[in-house]
Amino acid sequence: MKTMNSTQLSHGLTLVLGGTGKTGRRVVERLANCGVPTRVASRAAEPSFDWGDQSTWDAVLDGVTAVYVSYAPDLAIPGATDSVRAFTERAVERGVQRLVLLSGRGEAEAQRCERIVQGAGIEWTVVRASWFDQNFSEGEFLDMVLGGAITLPAGDVPEPFVDVDDIADVAVAALTEDGHAGQVYEVTGPRLLTFKEAVAEIARASGREIQYTQIPHEAFAAGIAESGAPDDIAWLLDYLFSTVLDGRNAYVGDGIQRALGREPADFAEYARRIAESGVWDVSSSPQTAVA
Numbered sequence: 001m002k003t004m005n006s007t008q009l010s011h012g013l014t015l016v017l018g019g020t021g022k023t024g025r026r027v028v029e030r031l032a033n034c035g036v037p038t039r040v041a042s043r044a045a046e047p048s049f050d051w052g053d054q055s056t057w058d059a060v061l062d063g064v065t066a067v068y069v070s071y072a073p074d075l076a077i078p079g080a081t082d083s084v085r086a087f088t089e090r091a092v093e094r095g096v097q098r099l100v101l102l103s104g105r106g107e108a109e110a111q112r113c114e115r116i117v118q119g120a121g122i123e124w125t126v127v128r129a130s131w132f133d134q135n136f137s138e139g140e141f142l143d144m145v146l147g148g149a150i151t152l153p154a155g156d157v158p159e160p161f162v163d164v165d166d167i168a169d170v171a172v173a174a175l176t177e178d179g180h181a182g183q184v185y186e187v188t189g190p191r192l193l194t195f196k197e198a199v200a201e202i203a204r205a206s207g208r209e210i211q212y213t214q215i216p217h218e219a220f221a222a223g224i225a226e227s228g229a230p231d232d233i234a235w236l237l238d239y240l241f242s243t244v245l246d247g248r249n250a251y252v253g254d255g256i257q258r259a260l261g262r263e264p265a266d267f268a269e270y271a272r273r274i275a276e277s278g279v280w281d282v283s284s285s286p287q288t289a290v291a
Contacts, residue, residue, distance in 0.1 A: 012037075012063055012064055012065030012066070012095075012097075013037050013038060013039045013063050013064045013065065013066075014031055014036050014037065014038050014039070014064070014065070014066045014067070014068070014175055014176075015038075015039045015041055015060060015061065015064040015066070015067045015068070015096075016028050016031070016038060016039070016040055016041060016067075016068045016070075017041045017049065017067065017068060017069050017070050017071070018041070018042065018068075018070035018071070018072050019039075019040030019041050019042055019045065020040065020042045020044070020045075021070060021072055022132060022134055022138065022139065022164050023070055023102055023164055023167050023168055023171065024040075024042075024068065024070050026164060026165060026167075026168035027068050027168045027171050027172055027175075028040055029168075030168055030169070030172040031172060031175070031176070034172070034176060036175075036176060039060060039064065041060045045060075047059035047060050051071065051072075051083050051087075052083075054086060054090070057087060057090050058090070058094065061090065061091060061094040061096065062094070064091075064094065064095075064096055065095065065096060065097045065098065066096065066097065066098040066099075066100070066175050066176075067091055067096055067098070067099050067100070068100050068102070068171055068175060069084070069087070069088075069099055069100065069101045069102065069117070070102045071083070071084060071102075071113070073232055073233055073236050074104060074107075074110075074236050075103060075104055075107060075109055075110035075113045076104060076107045076109045076110060076236065076239055076240075077109075077232055077235065077236060078235075080109060080113065081109060081112050081113055081116070084101075084113045084116055084117070085116045088116055088117055088120050089120075091120075092120055092121065092122055096122065097122055097123060098122065098123040098124070098125075098174075098175065098181070099117050099120060099122060099123070099124045099125075100124070100125045100126075100127060100171050100174045100175050101113065101114060101117045101124065101125070101126050101127065102127050102129060102167070102171065103126050103127065103128040103129070104128065104129060104244075105128050105129065105130050105186065105188075105244075105248075105249045105253075106244050106248040106249045107244060110128075114126050114128075114184070123181040123182075124181065124182065125174035125180045125181060125182075125183050125184075125185070126183070126184040126185065127167060127170050127171055127174065127185050127187055127255070128184060128185065128186050128187065128253075128255070129162055129167050129187050129188075130159060130160050130161060130162045130187070130188045130189070130249055130253075131159050131161050131162070132161070132162060132163075132164050132167075133161050133162065133163045133164065133189070133265075133267055133270040133271075134163070134164045134270075136198070136202060136274075137274045137279050137280070138279075140233070140237065142279075145202060145210060145280055146280065146282050148208065148209065148210050148211060148282075149210070149211045149213065150195070150199050150210065150211070150212045150213070151212075151213045151214075151215045151220070151223075152195055152212075152214065152215065152220065152241065153214065153215055153216060153217040153219075153220040153241045153242075154194070154195040154196075154214065154241060154245055155194070155214050156194055156196075157194065157245055157246065157247050157250060158192035158193055158194050158197075158250050159192065159193065159194070159195070159198075159245065159249060159250070160188035160189045160190075160191065160192050160193075160249070160250075160251070160252045160253070161188075161189050161193060161198060161267050161270075162187050162188050162189050162256075162264065163189065163264065163265040163267075163269075163270050165265065166187060166256050166260075166264050166265055167187055169256075169259075169260055170185055170187055170255065170256060170259040170260060173259050173260060174259070180259065183258070183259070184255075185253075185255030185256070185258060185259050186253025186254070186255040187253060187255040187256050187259075187264070188252045188253040188255070188256075188264065189252070189264050189265065189266060189267055190252060190263060190264050190265075190266055191252065191266065191267075192250060192251075192252065193267055195212065196212045196214075198267060199211075199212040200212075201267055201268050201271045202271050202275075202280070204268075204271070205268070205271035205272045205274070205275040206271070206275040206280040206281075207275070208280065208282070217238075217241060217242055220237075220238075220241060221234075221238050224237055224238065
């Protein structure tokens, strides 16, 4: 990562929305390592931030010159566009000079949010990400991995899974360096994998037998509903598997290379790292056959 120079934002705080989430906490860690004054925004932080309560926005924007905008759980959620528009307007009013938006590939709603940020009249960068590698290790699919059976309505459509650490590196570069304003970075891994192939990589790295089974979308939706998942998460998963995973994103991008001057991490590299960390260790759990 390049170092900050004297022409960059030299005063004020960098605000990280969703600062305890997958990408946000990594952005916070990297900013701290760079010595950048940072404010973490979440409902549990002080001051508190809530996307659904605009009365919380002014306090977190006080003294802020750059913002990492991560909307949980996803910009595709109904109402996200209105929230992003209102927050962007408030941020500009409060003197923010730079916005870095985490967006989603192939999502019409996310692209509408991108246009809002792009039209704000201040510096902007869009980090448009594909499916996270880390969904298998600290997200929605972890319990399936630990159970040895991953059942999803995903067939042979490949996806360029991306490492969240790479996303965070790009976001921090855009927040702290010159040369990224006006850029849309499509961040992906270096190759396409089907979900079945991704599971095989996890099984190989962890030394476990993990089964991947493709199930009908209707059965998946019913299972999510029965699991007690929050409504927004249930809606999002249903949307992603029924709409976005149709081949529209079955190509790799060059955003990481353009932003950082290096290659993105491969899924196999991610799987080895997580396996070594012990996250997938379930020595007492029954194991099943690889699909």
